[in-house]
Amino acid sequence: MKNAIGEFPEGFLWGAATAAYQIEGAVTEGGRGKNIWDTFTHTPGAIKNGENGDIACDHYHRWREDIALMQQLNLDAYRFSIAWSRILPQGRGTVNQAGLDFYSRLIDGLLEAGIQPFVTLYHWDLPQALQDEGKGWLRRGIVEDFVQYTDVVTRAFGDRVKHWTTFNEPGVFTWGGYVLGEDAPGWRMQPGAALTALHHVFLAHGASAQVIRENVPQSQVGIVLDINVAEPASEAPEDVAAALRFDGMQNRWFLDALLRGEYPADMVALFGEQMPRIETGDMQRMAVPLDYLGINIYRRSVIAHGDELVPVNYCRVLPPGEHTLMGWEVYPKCIYDILKYVNERYGPPKIYITENGIALPDEVSPDGHVHDERRIAYLRDHLTYLQRAIAEGVPVRGYFVWTLMDNFEWALGFEPRFGLIYVDHQTQQRIMKDSGYFYADIAKKETAVK
């Protein structure tokens, strides 16, 4: 199909993405159990402005209205996550039928609207009961809990949902949650804790993929990673070495483990005593064949030597130029560079851009519209580089904007607005931004130029 950006493969999916804790609200409704983000956001000082996702975008009650907005955007697909603690309030054991019913109605509504559901099983919101019982992902037994959760939801929705992502960005929630303290559960520990948690997440991924394939005929199974191509800040040997360590930690640790069944030797040597306990067969258990790789792409990564993050000892350098509200550089060619990096080294069968977007201080103008020209430029320029990568043979089959609507941006609260749709979080009014109309035109099939 052809649109204002250029030629895209027939069947290319134009989507938008969200996550349960960031949009649903209704945290004590419908039998939902507590999760670690409920706890973390109510911990004084954890979240900017003391905000939380108790109400968020009230999507739990407004999902019909939100599906109608997705139709206005001409979406082919919608990427969303299921809240584990809505399905299994205690993380395991008794199933909450009201939780299954909510997602079943949502999925039926999407299908009726002609929108394909892309489900993420885990987007950071671990049931608090599992955190309390045995330190969450640090306990190897959690793999079995995740398998039960996978089994329940794929039996319930596998007749209608074919695209299943096990985890969103394993590195972010383990490193952020167990070392940096920036994400739930907010622990500041040694890197070894994050590597152990990550090892168990990888095992859970492999076991979950098996269950999905057993329960869902014609399923497509993948995982979502944030891959970053490292550019040394200078030609100085210490910066070049730091960029290699960044590449090892940010990219090869995940891609080698999940696609090749081995941890990269240089990083194993670097981590030494911090390495997780690896049992016989573990690496084969995690490296199950995948139907697609989801990649979240936002920015370029210019890396220099740094003394803080021991033992990886790298730090990001922010080049001059345009930056987003997150303090990230706007560098559209990053999407081309990252796709070429992954395709040339690992050659996944299919790729989806599962997140790409920009945080801006959007405001409603006196005319009642949100004129977010910078987001239009960001999307247009990244899509142009995406189209170039596809034309050069990278097997990208879909693109999901982060995000459908302005939502709860984790430790930063509601201030960073990423949405195609503006949300007034006091009134819950939704307003399509100018970028939403732009994207609807990109996604609209009738605009196809013969």
Ligand SMILES: CO[C@H](O)c1c[n+]2c([nH]1)[C@H](O)[C@@H](O)[C@H](O)[C@H]2CO
């Ligand atoms: C460096 O960006 C990461 O890849 C990334 C960015 N983002 C993410 N991962 C998460 O998957 C989303 O939940 C965030 O809301 C979103 C915006 O911050």
